[in-house]
Amino acid sequence: MRNLRQHGKLLGFACLMVLGVVGLCYGSLEENILALVPGKIKQRVALFEHSPLSQKLIVITKAPSAQQAQETAARLQDALAQAGFIIPQKPWTNTSILQMLSALPGLFSPKIQQETERKIAPQAVSRQIAQYYEELFSFQSIFTTQKMTQDPFNLTELLISPWSKLGKNVQTLNYTDGFLTNNDGTLRAAL
Amino acid sequence: MKYYLSLLLCLAVCFSWAQSKEDALHNYAQKISTVQTLQSNFIEEKHLALLDQPIQSQGTLAFDKKAQKLRWQYQIPFENGFLIEKDRSYRLQAHTKKPIESAMGRMFINEMLVWLTLDFDSLQKNYHITHEGTQITFTPLLKEHKIVKKITVWLDEKDPRIVTQVKMEEPSGDFIVWKFNHTQINPPLSAEVFP
Numbered sequence: 001m002r003n004l005r006q007h008g009k010l011l012g013f014a015c016l017m018v019l020g021v022v023g024l025c026y027g028s029l030e031e032n033i034l035a036l037v038p039g040k041i042k043q044r045v046a047l048f049e050h051s052p053l054s055q056k057l058i059v060i061t062k063a064p065s066a067q068q069a070q071e072t073a074a075r076l077q078d079a080l081a082q083a084g085f086i087i088p089q090k091p092w093t094n095t096s097i098l099q100m101l102s103a104l105p106g107l108f109s110p111k112i113q114q115e116t117e118r119k120i121a122p123q124a125v126s127r128q129i130a131q132y133y134e135e136l137f138s139f140q141s142i143f144t145t146q147k148m149t150q151d152p153f154n155l156t157e158l159l160i161s162p163w164s165k166l167g168k169n170v171q172t173l174n175y176t177d178g179f180l181t182n183n184d185g186t187l188r189a190a191l
Numbered sequence: 192m193k194y195y196l197s198l199l200l201c202l203a204v205c206f207s208w209a210q211s212k213e214d215a216l217h218n219y220a221q222k223i224s225t226v227q228t229l230q231s232n233f234i235e236e237k238h239l240a241l242l243d244q245p246i247q248s249q250g251t252l253a254f255d256k257k258a259q260k261l262r263w264q265y266q267i268p269f270e271n272g273f274l275i276e277k278d279r280s281y282r283l284q285a286h287t288k289k290p291i292e293s294a295m296g297r298m299f300i301n302e303m304l305v306w307l308t309l310d311f312d313s314l315q316k317n318y319h320i321t322h323e324g325t326q327i328t329f330t331p332l333l334k335e336h337k338i339v340k341k342i343t344v345w346l347d348e349k350d351p352r353i354v355t356q357v358k359m360e361e362p363s364g365d366f367i368v369w370k371f372n373h374t375q376i377n378p379p380l381s382a383e384v385f386p
Binding site: 134136137138139141142145146148149 | 235237239241242246248263265268269271272273338361363365367
């Protein structure tokens, strides 16, 4: 009887796993990602496209602790990589997990979308590249190299306003840190 | 007893060695403090992870200690630069002079005045300073400094008032080397030097 109870538990667990895997295979990407976030730490997760033109994904998540935020980020990154939405450039480390994790409220407004499209219009792109090229040959690159590599078209700037609405205790954008974060690390944003 | 005597001797040698190093640094500082004006050419070489090969730019530098003016002018491949006039800083581009808005940019440029005069008293507040001969190394006291990992300054062996080379290493592994040549110490500077 005891064996049966133990095997029953195992069988139940196996069934749940199978259901989970089947669910992941058949659900939408958003559902799949949501399913990967442990229920007890899931406060808010949203996924949206940054812009139809840029094809960048921004993932929003919020967890009670920095550690849980990192764990969630790792799972989300894994899911996005498996779905072919992102290509991890380096082996995953705490830093790259932090870089992946994003936390932003709501969808972009039409105004922000227009602004994004303006920033990535061909003329604007070539103007920006020319400016960066010149900056590389001056002292300014000390401050802009990271921006050039991480967010060359300053798309993150568009997120500052919604980010600040998350409330006090949220730091201003800091490219030397790489990404937006609140002070305790439970909210993070990246493009 | 012999043990204690040896220990004392070692301590005395270490102390005198440290003292002589401190004296040498003080000596450099004293010599550099006599620089009132300066003019030099520079070559800036950047080694960035983002680029396959290092890139190089060239320009000139003029400094007037009393007037607290500094002009850092790039000439090749692009003409631009910056100018400091006391507590104001400007970007020089296409024959125009625009105030520098970014607080970080202003802070960095203003710090250059401290570096140009090698004001060790000010630098010691933020950097651990060591030296081997005329090679002086500055390591930020702040362990997780975001821009600087280490700065090495080479002084001319014959005339330690002249900085011959500066290497700034960033935490990312990127580094910049400035090589100075044709440096003139205390030359007369015409008004045109500082637009």
